[in-house]
Amino acid sequence: MILDIYKDSLEYSAKDWKTLVILGVICLFSFLLLPAFLITGYNYRVINTAVHGIINGRDSLPGFDDPIDMFVDGVKVVIVQVLYLIVPMIIFFVFALIAGHVSGVASSALMLIGCLITLIVGVAACLMSQMGICHMAYNDGAFSKAFAISEIKEVIDEIGWFECILTYIGLIIIVIVISVVVTALIGIIFTLFGISGAVLGADPSGVFVLGAFVNTAISMFIVGPYLSIFASRSMGLLYTMQI
Template identity: 85%
Template sequence: MILDIYKDSLEYSAKDWKTLVILGVICLFSFLLLPVFLITGYNYRVINTAVHGIINGRDPLPDFNDVIDMFVDGVKVVIVQIVYLIVPFLIFLIFAIIAGQLTGVASSALMIIGGLITFVALVVACLMSQMALCHMAYNDGAFTKAFAISEIKEVIDEIGWFECIITYLGLIIITIVLSVVVTGIIGLIFAAFGISGAVLGADPSGIFVLGAFINSMIAMFIVGPYLSIFNARSIGLLYTMQI
């Protein structure tokens, strides 16, 4: 089932390359902060489509309309994610404060223990926040449903904590691997051109600069948006496993 989720999401994310470019353009202006909420709002629409769909269905990519509603949804998404991340942050802060009062091996050991506990808490918090967004989307966007902890826990219990965590960690691995592979291939291609140019006596610096530019553009306009849709779709489909 988990592999089916990945397969569906990988195919779904490539349905419309124009959508990826639009997201990339929005991402280009993310330094203004406000466009970030449009990106998270669109990803929420992807989640909403997934929680009301089925694996290997014929769900279309969401449209870029009702921009104000998309922006508001994006703000809600960011708030939910921040709230859930407060817990692991506080755990790390507490351990850091206590370790600061100690010295030597005791301080180092406490920080290692605190780091491990924080990591576990972070994974759980991230999973809970993603399931919270799915739960909110499934309940017609009711913001309070994102913090219905007992209901969200029941959803994860029914799917299985092991399956949820493995799926979530798998998403992280796939995201990293795809990013590295794509940028690595492009980098190798331009490196080969640069080396060939150097052998022929040409200055390869221009080729390397062009390669770096093209690599960053592909990452921004294609790879980044593709992976964000892939992750949103996968989490949404994971939620449907308990319905």
């Protein structure tokens, strides 16, 4: 099941490269905040398509119509994510506060325990928030459904907590590996060009600058959008496993 979800999502994300470039352009202006919510809103549309579809279906990538609705959806998603992270943040700050009032080994031990508990609760909170967003999408965008804890827990119970956590962690690993591999390959290619140029007596600095520019451009306009769609699709399909 998990591998099928990944396979479908990897293929789905590459269906329209023009969409990736458009998302990359929007991402370029995300420092203005408004575009960042548009990106989040688009990923929500990907989730919405997934929760109403099936693995290896014929779903197409969502369009960019109704930007106001897309922005509103993005704001809702960000609010859901932030609210779910409040609990692990409180746990961390409580342990940090207590550790600050003791010294020596006790302080280090408290911080270590606090970090471990925060990590465990944080992973659970992230999973709950993602499934909450999926639950919201499945229920026609009803914001309250993102916090219907008992319903979301039932969904996860039906799928299996182990399967959900394994899928989520695997998703993170895939995203990191793809990002690192693509960046490393481009870096190696331009490094070899630079070394070759230096051997021939040319100044390699221009090649290295070009390599850094190409790496940034590919990450922003292709890899980043591709992986965000991949992650959103994967979580949406995971949600459908209980239906």
